[in-house]
Structures are given as structure tokens and as C-alpha cells.
Amino acid sequence: MNLHNYLQEKAASIEDALDRILAEGDTEPSILNEAMRYSVFAGGKRLRPILTIAAAEAVGGREEDVMTAACAIELIHTYSLIHDDLPAMDDDDYRRGRPTNHKVYGEALAILAGDALLTKAFEILAGCSVPGTAGRLMLRVIGEIAEAAGARGMVGGQTLDILSEGKAVDARTLFYIHKNKTGALLRASVRTGAILAGAGEEELTALTSFAEEFGLLFQITDDILNVVGDSSKMGKPVGTDAQRAKATYPALYGLDGARKMAREGKERALAALDSFDSKADPLRLLVSYLLEREK
């Protein structure tokens, strides 16, 4: 299979679904909807919803049964970017080559657009339970996504990240930050697809291991890109982590050390998929994609 085509096809379906979910005119005042859409349709890679779909497919599920849940996770991811970029947080002016939400709409609307996206995610999750499952699976998924996004997950990781800025950070803290700030939602993306597609417990355990390795790999490669990436391809400046004395894998282990960790992480991620057939190929290819990505 061709990963490039797969990613393009899935991203297009996801764009369509997000467009319906955030229909214009859905909010009054309309500028709130506009601010929400500005960041949702800002050229993201849709990595998380694609993981949800690919995980569902790996256990024999269908894209259409998990599309709404996949989009909910993308809304949560987008809200987190809007809030992270705020002046009180990372104070970023650009993301993906465009001015950040608060630079366009102001801080108040950026906070509110983020709040609304987070809330919308749970609204659509509640409305999309798969027929025949009596709602139990969807409640489980809502609980897992909320836990991954909340104080014991993404928000907790972001909190520690902000509190750590400019301080010397040890390896344990670095792992903790990334496991929560980015790892938890990536893990939930995979598990959501698998759970809703009716994965057995063994399948779910294996996919969870895959997701945890994938999350680690994602962060390592993201940190490496911040050192060696091409800012014109990435749509954001590079070298910012070093300027801010942020805790990163290259900062702690050196560039070569981080690259070695990435290669080892790739092997472990692929090993976690050993018991799956070719339906898991998109997940396998996504691992290589992480290592080769330029943005």
C-alpha cells in the first residue's frame, strides 16, 4: 500500500467530517465559529484522527464507525494548541505558517474558541454511539479521552512543561511531561479506534503498547526537528526549544543519542504489531512516516 495516498484520502474524509461538525452558522455570534474553524482548518496533519481510523481498521473496523470519535480527538488537539499558544502560556505568534488564534481574534476569543472546541468534542462523542453497543463502549471511550486530555494527562503535562521552562530538567521529568502532554492523547486516539471497533483485550493491549511507543517516537522526532528542521517546511521557527532552555531529548541526550532512541523506538513500535495482519500496515507505515517527516 501507498502511505501517501492513504494519508491524503483519510485526511480528506476527516476534513469533510470536521466541516460538517463545525458547520458555519452553528454559533451566534458567528465570530466564535469563525475562530474555532480558523484553527481547526489550519493545515494540520490530522495524525490523531488518522491513528484512530487506522487502529479501527487494524482490528477489522470501518472508518465510518469511528469518524466522529476521530474528529472529537482532533477538536481536543486543536483546543490544546490554541491555549498553549496564548501569551500567558508559550506565547507563540505563529503556528503552521499562520498567525496563532489569539493574534487574529484576540486573547478572549482564543480562550473561548478553545473552550468551545473542547466542549464540542464531548457533545459529538455523546451523540455518535455505534448502534448495537448500548452506549457502553462510547461511555468507556469518553472516559478514556477525558482522562487522557485532563489533569492526569495532557493538561497535567502542559502544566509541568510550563513550570519547568528555564529550569534544569532531568530525564524522569522529561519523560513524564511528554508521556502526558502529547503521549496521553495519542494513546487515547489509538485506543478509541480499537475499542469502538470491538477489539479483543489482547488486541487492545498490543495496540496500547504500539501507541505508547508511537507517542514517545513522535516526541523525540518532534524535538529533533526543532533542532535540524527546515522552518519554511514546518511553518514555524526552529531552534526555539534551545532558546527557551526547554527540556528536550536532544538537549538531554545529544542529537545522536536522540536519533538512536528514535531508531530503537521504531523497532519496539513495530514489534508491538507482530500479531496483526496486513490490515495494520497503515499503522506500521505511520511509524516510518514519523522518522522521515520534515514537519
Next chain:
Amino acid sequence: MNLHNYLQEKAASIEDALDRILAEGDTEPSILNEAMRYSVFAGGKRLRPILTIAAAEAVGGREEDVMTAACAIELIHTYSLIHDDLPAMDDDDYRRGRPTNHKVYGEALAILAGDALLTKAFEILAGCSVPGTAGRLMLRVIGEIAEAAGARGMVGGQTLDILSEGKAVDARTLFYIHKNKTGALLRASVRTGAILAGAGEEELTALTSFAEEFGLLFQITDDILNVVGDSSKMGKPVGTDAQRAKATYPALYGLDGARKMAREGKERALAALDSFDSKADPLRLLVSYLLEREK
């Protein structure tokens, strides 16, 4: 029955439940948990969760079956207060006689604590479905709460409120702001209790009418208090709406006009409960409580 005792008893049960939900040590870093608890345990009246419980009792339900859902709504209410108080929003330094969250913990942590409380609400809702209902009722409730809290509800109302500050606002806009900013979550509070307690459609319709009148009355009396209230009892300054040229009922209809609207709203709220027996007495007394409250 004695409303004062009822309110005290319910508020005490709610405090206990919230204390378990936000157990200390639940987050790392612990300062996030501390910031969340600071605003949740800031002496609120617990009006929304009490409405949820009273609505459940009105249709024969039990407090314990709706307590977690009631607490989820209080977490959402608290998050909205933290974000509304931010410098980029209403820029309030005091609430209930204490410094606001961002004055104590800084803007970044206040934003994150709000985000975490909103997310926690959905986590506990997903985990508390009433046995025997197969999760369907809880999914319905999650959907309703999310819609009430989101862009078409509370966040939308707050957006319009902020955009309207300092502008001349007509009656239609004023109604729209309050219907969404405060009315939607009060309505969801009542409906959540009724739905989870198994209310029939007629009961639910009547309680929804009650909730809408209650929400209007809440806002009118809140606006009146901002004009004539005692700031030492309220724990916040009065007269602030007029200073900010905010759209309020007294500003549009005069103090006497607003008081007349409150009396008429009270009659309509009580009329909506006509078909209920004495189990709805707490709801009836809460209407009088609104009119007589001093904070």
C-alpha cells in the same frame, strides 16, 4: 419543609462528593490540583447541583443516583468562572471575597485549571452511568450538558457578552446573552436530574419550562443585586455593571421594571410546577430564595 436546612444538607453532601472527586494527589504537579480545588471550594452556593438533585427528587429519584452528574455541572460552572475572571476576559480580581484564581496562581495555571475542570466533568459523567439504564440516559445527559456549556450555550453567551461590553445593547441581545451565558447550564442542571431519575416526557417538559423561568429570574435578581446589593455580603463589589456599561435588566428596564419582571417570572416558574406534588417543594422554595437572596 425548611429550605435553609435543605440547602445546608445538600450543600454538605455536594462538598463531600466534590472533595472525593478532586482528591488531593490526583494530579502531578500537585499545584494544578491545588488551583482546581481553590476555585471549587471557594464558598459557592452550589445552586446548580442542588437544582439537579431537587429536580431528580421532584420526579421520585434519589440524591445518590444523580450526585456525580450534579458535581460535574458544578465543575463546569467553576471552570467558567475561572476563565471569565481572566485579565483577557472580565479581568476580575475578586470573587466571593477572595482573590480570583489567576491572582493567586497566575494566568497560565488559571487557564489550565479551568481546562482541567471542564475535562474532569466529562470524565466523571462517563464513569457514573446509573445501573440498568445501559448508558443511554448518561450519553443523552452528556450531550445535553456539552451543548449547554458550549458554543451554542454558555461559551456563546460569554462571547457575545464580551463583544457587547461598552456598547448599547437592545433587549433581544440581552435576553440572548443571559439565555446562553447562565440560562443554558441552569436548564441543563434541572434536566440532568430529571432525565437520570427517569422523568416521563410530560414531567421533563414541565421541569424544562420551570428551569427556563428560573434561569431568567436568576439573571434578573443577579443584575438587581449588582445595583442594590451589600458588597460585604456578596464578597464582590457592586455597581460594577453600571461602571462597565454592561447590558443588564435594571439598565434596560429601570430598577422598578426589573423588580416587576422578577415577580412575574416567579409566578410563571411556580405555575410550571403545578402538576407536581410536595416532592417538588424544594424547587418551589428555591424560587423564593432567588427573590430574597442577598448574595
